[in-house]
Amino acid sequence: MNTRTSALDTLVFGVDVQSGDVRGDAPSYALVAFDGENIDRDVVSHRKLRRLIDREEPALVATDNMYELAPDKDALVHFLGGLPDGTRLVQVTGAERPEPLSRVASRHGVPYDKKPMAEAEAAARLAAGNVGYEVSAFDDTTEVKVSRGRSTGKGGWSEDRYTRRMHGAVRKRSREIESDLDSAGLDYEKDATEKYGGLSNAVFTVEARPEDIPVSNRRSGDVRVEVERVRRDGIEFEPLAKRRDHVLVGIDPGTTTAVAVVDLGGEVLDVLSTRTADTAEVIEWIIERGRPIVVAADVEPMPETVEKIRRSFDAAGWEPNSDLPIDEKQHRTRDHDYDNDHERDAMAAALYAFDAHEERFERIAGKVPPSEDVGEVTARVVAGGETVETALADLSDDEESESEESEHEPRELTAEEKRIKQLESQVERLESHVEDLNETLESKEGRIGQLKGDLEAARSEERKDVRERREVSRLERENARLERELDERDEKIESLEGKLARLKELWKLDHSNFADVAEKKAGLVPVKPVEKFTTGAIESAHERFGLATDDVVYLRDASGAGRSTVERLVAVEPKVVLVGRGGLSDVADEVLFENEIPVGPADDVTIQEVDELAVTREREVEAVIGDWEARAEDRRKEQKAEQLDQLISEHRAERNYDSRSSSASGQSP
8 A cells, every 4th residue: 555645635445355254264355555646555464454553544444344353342432443543434324324335425425346346445434524413432532640760669778769769750751741731722630649759640631633732652761651542431423524414505705705604494504704715625614514515605796706606516506686785785684793894795695595485385395205315305306406206216226235234245155265265364374473472672782772761861860960079079069168258258357447547537627627626636635435443344435436546535433443454554555634623533643653654633624525525735745744743843853752752761669679678688687
């Protein structure tokens, strides 16, 4: 069988039993491949037929009896389940109660002969002409199952990690499928089972056939994807043509072509308007909705396009005596919905054609017995020009066809033919076995290759994990180092900011423009206030603006200082200490005097304060120092006089003691 460019854009297989019986051993089939123009014929075994169907993926596999391909219902369901996604099985002779193939072929003008190859060809041509019923055991619903591709194992130190990885892979693949279904705009329901590390399985119930779903069967590593159609309770039949009733068609041609379909009762079935479809596509659209008896136009004469479509269906034509006025068309279509004027005109043409034929339709229906097809008789009378009696006679005059059986009785074979048949069957079985073995070998080799690939992928993943862990550890160490450096820099910045603040304060002191100080800036000296004469206050002042040698220190409250506090102030080596309220303690006075640090009352100088800093006149400071030096000189003199008096007193006391001692020693007892 050869694949070729199809005139139908589809490939149809016609099948009929050539010899043998499907219930027996190795039946052979007459197979016809039809693409609308070309025909290929062959005699094949059941196994080869299945292989050709899988390889060529025909749109239709047509037969006059579906049980020629399977011995019973279960086998037929199995056969249907094995067809490619885009392939349908068609029984061209009808549904549950099929007609003889000769009658169906005669009715549709298809050549017929009782030979198996001719019957296979007739079945293919009928199916290509949209005649017959699709045999289906499955709904238009598909289940997409995502599950683990391997067993989780029997234990071991890495079982948890292995299981978690598989469940994670199932979750990831499920999300990808969900995204694909959403992108395709398909309706579905999802049922997932949560497990350690992800999902153990997920089932998507999709309202579509497998060929319409962007997902296919696949097994890759840790994940398996299975696409299965949902099985019905039994075998069902669906006509290839969704609507094959006899109808009337109204057409409005032009840049926008409009078509309206009306049944024999005057009901509007469907309306179409299109700017892109050509005549062939319009005809195909009409075929899907019925068999035209009358094709009508709303103008006179009938446009060429409408006439062409009428001839393609061999239907009767209808046109008005003159172009239908717009108001009449609007009135006739007032009870029907349409999207534009073109659809209105096509619908009006079909309805006016029905009005013209309504009485005739009723007369024909009154003469047709209940057992006959009224539509078929009406078509023969209206479109074919026959009388009702002639049409009824033609439909019933087929005794030979009535006696035909859809079953094929094989002729009796001679002994030599039987032997040849046995040998051919044996050869075919052996060839089939060899093919099976080769397929098994290829499958095993493919499985080995897949496992090697999985192993390499697992090793690569493990190496990647190790590299990632190393990189994470390195980055953590680097981060810790940078954090330490950041802390050190923060501390340094804080220290420098403190120093900068003190320098700013000093600069502010040395460069401020004291507008309220009468003297010139050159005659001023900074004063550094200390709130209390305590160690904490001294440290606080040092932190705020720094205490340095030769500073003028102002003790706002000089009382209560101990020796350690005074020694802390002495360590600064101030130029002078100005004493505010409270007065110095004896200890403080003594320590400051001993270290020759001038002390004077703050009231003796004029202190100007700006914010937390202060200034005074340099000459007043020098005056305080001078006063202290004078007092210090007097104090030193007094100390020397006291020391001299003490020495004299001590000397006199020693002399008196010595005299008394001498007198006592001169008087003996």
